[in-house]
Amino acid sequence: MxxxxxxxxxxxxxxxxxxxxxxxxxxxxxxxxxxxxxxxxxxxxxxxxxxLTRWQKVQLSRHPERPYTLDYIYNMTDDFIELHGDRTVKDDKAMVGGFGTLGDQTVMFVGQQKGRNTKQRQMRNFGMANPEGYRKALRLFKMAEKFNKPIVTLIDTPGAYPGFEAEERGQGEAIARNIRDMFMLKVPVICVIIGEGASGGAIGIGVGDKVLMLENTWYSVISPESCSSILWRSWDYKEQAAEALKLTAEDMTGFGLVDGIIEEPLGGAHRNIKWMSNTLKARILEELEPLLAQSAEERINTRIEKFSDMGEVIE
CATH class of the missing domain: 4.10.860 (DNA Excision Repair, Uvrb; Chain A)
Structure with missing residues (x-):
């Protein structure tokens, strides 16, 4: 494309x-x-x-050849075991997760998964998880905590699924519970935005000790198109909306909302998936080392302080 x-x-x-x-x-x-x-x-x-302008980076983050969560996992580990189901409703295919070895460390991977063709996109619901997807993610977080294994989340979603049935099954409650419980996880948590990081769909698996973004990704409370449709009653102003939202990795780092940027190959992550996967793997291992040396209490307190200090209060 x-x-x-x-x-x-x-x-x-x-x-x-x-x-x-x-x-x-x-x-x-x-x-x-x-x-x-x-x-x-x-x-x-x-x-x-x-x-690139902010809107061009949004376009690059959505490139259909861009690597998705499972692409990274299978490139970073040879022994990934996918786990399924939330033990309540069903297995949400938009949210994937399981154990895999990263270097010498067993890690719980959790992330949204998009599809490559029409059939896959329908099965994966375009990377938009239902409540059972977030409950599945939380089940895997708790499992990782039980076995004292660090967690890596790979975020790539246009948002949580906004359908009637999702709201009926408690979409807001599922995301809110994840946010609350992720603060209290006793194991290290590293979150990486690998594509789109939109709204509650992203933050539902986005509370971590370290939050990183790939170079050509975005992270915002709303997509440029949705923002344009609300403010201008039209999608025609999405480029202006992207500029106003300041949603790029550079913007988020400047605001202190993420902890770092991971460089991509020239032209985007899809230009060299193997190189991008090796770079991501090395950065995750680098960030994990000092976190593993901390006590659980220290990690939790630092995590809470990190998010509590975000933003400014003006009276």
Whole structure:
């Protein structure tokens, strides 16, 4: 899939491919021209991706080829065992989780999962979990706590499912319970926004000792489209809404709402999934080491203080 702002890069890459093809057929030496054009393409890529607008970063976070939760898990661990069900209603396919080994450490992974095609998207409900998904996540958190294993959550959702049946089964209560209970978990918790981090759907698995964001992701109380529809009664102002929401990783770090940014390959995480997975794995292990050295009481107190200090009170 080609994003609109990537078109000039693709045009030059097509021109480069044509130049190489003509050179091969005519046996003419154009190596200097090829090298010059390759340099120009690289510079254009660097300039384009280092100066993305907030709306362009939102688009990049939704790229259909971008790695999802299970892609990262299967690239970071060889022995992942997925666990299912909330033991009350059913197994929510939009929320996945289970144990896997990260380095020498067994970790409980939990995250939202989107689909690659129409059938998968329907099965995964586009990464929008129902109440049973959040109750499933909490069950896995408690299991990790029971066996004294750290927790890693991978957040990628346009929001919790807003359907009538979800509200009927207690969507708000399920998310609120998760938020409350995650504060009191005795094991280390690291949360990483790997794509979209929208509203309660994200915060329902987003309370941790460390909250990190991949470079081209967003984290906000509302999506730009929904914000636009509320303020302007139209989705046509989504770009202005994205700017006003200040939802990028740089914005969130500046506000003190997240603890760090994880670099992505030039062009986005989907350009080199293996490299991105190894980078994410190394960062998680780096953040885990000092957390494991702390006592449970110290982690809980620090976690509570961290979130309590967010924002400003003006009287």
């Amino acid at each position: 080609l994003l609109e702002f990537e078109q000039p890069i693709v045009d030059l890459e097509d021109k480069l491919a044509e130049m190489k093809r003509l050179a091969e057929n005519s046996k003419v030496d154009v190596s200097d021209d090829v090298k010059s054009l390759e340099t120009k393409i690289q510079k254009l890529k660097e300039e384009t991706y280092k100066n």
